[in-house]
Amino acid sequence: MLVTGHTGFKGAWLSLWLHALGAELTGVGAAPPSRPSMYELARVGEGVSERRLDIRDADALSAALTAADPEIVLHLAAQPLVRRSLRDPATTYAVNVMGTVNVLEAVRRAGSSVRAVVVVTSDKCYANDPPGRRLTEQDPLGGRDPYSSSKAGAELVAAAYRESFFSGDGAPRLATARAGNVIGGGDWGEDRLLADSVRAVETHSPLRIRNPNAVRPWQHVLNPLSGYLRLARELHGGGDVASAWNFGPADGDARTVGWIVGRLGELWDGALDWELDDRANPPEAAHLELDSSRAERELGWRAALNLEEALGLVVAWHRARIDGADMRAVSLEQIAVFSQAAAAT
Numbered sequence: 318m319l320v321t322g323h324t325g326f327k328g329a330w331l332s333l334w335l336h337a338l339g340a341e342l343t344g345v346g347a348a349p350p351s352r353p354s355m356y357e358l359a360r361v362g363e364g365v366s367e368r369r370l371d372i373r374d375a376d377a378l379s380a381a382l383t384a385a386d387p388e389i390v391l392h393l394a395a396q397p398l399v400r401r402s403l404r405d406p407a408t409t410y411a412v413n414v415m416g417t418v419n420v421l422e423a424v425r426r427a428g429s430s431v432r433a434v435v436v437v438t439s440d441k442c443y444a445n446d447p448p449g450r451r452l453t454e455q456d457p458l459g460g461r462d463p464y465s466s467s468k469a470g471a472e473l474v475a476a477a478y479r480e481s482f483f484s485g486d487g488a489p490r491l492a493t494a495r496a497g498n499v500i501g502g503g504d505w506g507e508d509r510l511l512a513d514s515v516r517a518v519e520t521h522s523p524l525r526i527r528n529p530n531a532v533r534p535w536q537h538v539l540n541p542l543s544g545y546l547r548l549a550r551e552l553h554g555g556g557d558v559a560s561a562w563n564f565g566p567a568d569g570d571a572r573t574v575g576w577i578v579g580r581l582g583e584l585w586d587g588a589l590d591w592e593l594d595d596r597a598n599p600p601e602a603a604h605l606e607l608d609s610s611r612a613e614r615e616l617g618w619r620a621a622l623n624l625e626e627a628l629g630l631v632v633a634w635h636r637a638r639i640d641g642a643d644m645r646a647v648s649l650e651q652i653a654v655f656s657q658a659a660a661a662t
């Protein structure tokens with residue numbers, strides 16, 4: 318298997334999980350996006366064959382993919398931040414749109430080995446206009462900021478490659494996955510609520526929140542990752558699943574930012590203070606909710622961890638880090654907890 322973005326928050330959890338499952342794994346991507354990082358703390362590089370490269374470099378990417386000779390490609394590498402996309406739209410489009418083209422070109426050129434490709438985009442790829450409905454895979458694509466529209470762009474690229482190159486007999490099968498607002502231990506991304514809350518606790522400063530009334534489909538990172546793996550397995554097995562898929566939280570887990578902050582305050586035993594951030598904020602949908610019933614029905618996927626369990630795991634992970642625990646072991650234990658929950662659903 319080959320994972321792009323294995324040094325990132327989601328890619329690191331995915332790579333650790335795949336390694337624990339015994340996968341032969343190549344990780345392709347740039348340096349970890351933060352310090353500290355899930356990648357370093359959980360020693361994700363152990364047991365993974367790594368290629369550090371920029372996915373904008375089509376030739377290097379193609380050479381790495383050909384050398385790895387994977388059967389399954391999971392594409393997660395991206396510039397994933399809205400505010401950064403407003404500061405640097407050109408790089409965001411280059412990495413997220415042309416980077417996706419380069420990954421699919423590398424697959425197309427490699428020809429032989431690859432049987433399944435999952436391109437990870439985002440719930441922000443939808444136009445979501447007017448907001449308030451639960452979005453299905455049939456809803457129009459859009460995006461009012463460069464990050465969101467770059468993810469809609471990646472969706473369009475993937476759809477065109479599927480139609481043009483990946484639909485014949487023996488061709489690789491390609492699906493896209495749309496999930497959002499994932500939370501989990503080990504995320505230090507800029508402007509992410511949970512990451513900001515951990516920074517606030519560690520530095521004894523108040524958490525600055527942008528929009529306490531915004532509703533987001535929060536879920537534990539392992540929920541959508543299990544969806545990506547299920548999708549990859551079905552694609553690889555020849556199932557009729559080469560299309561776009563939503564992986565959102567369970568009903569009732571789309572909560573306001575204010576609710577999350579209140580609950581985190583309780584879990585941190587009062588060690589988290591917050592204040593309103595009155596800096597100019599990027600335009601963001603007040604309400605974003607996904608309908609994942611198709612994944613439930615056709616892939617048998619469920620959001621195995623609910624929000625309460627997810628928040629508990631995040632705080633437990635960061636408490637363990639503060640206490641100096643072995644974070645690879647802690648992360649593997651949390652993967653085991655997830656697997657038990659998934660088996661029970």
Ligand SMILES: NC(=O)c1ccc[n+]([C@@H]2O[C@H](COP(=O)([O-])OP(=O)(O)OC[C@H]3O[C@@H](n4cnc5c(N)ncnc54)[C@H](O)[C@@H]3O)[C@@H](O)[C@H]2O)c1
Nearest residue numbers: 322324325326327346347371372394395397439497498499
């Ligand atoms: N975290 C979320 O809440 C969320 C929500 C929706 C979608 N996503 C998507 O999931 C994927 C992973 O997100 P994440 O939260 O792990 O992000 P992250 O910033 O933690 O990790 C991004 C990864 O991409 C790599 N990368 C970035 N630019 C690169 C380049 N030019 N060349 C090679 N590698 C590059 C980084 O090195 C890193 O490994 C992204 O596609 C993101 O858009 C994330």
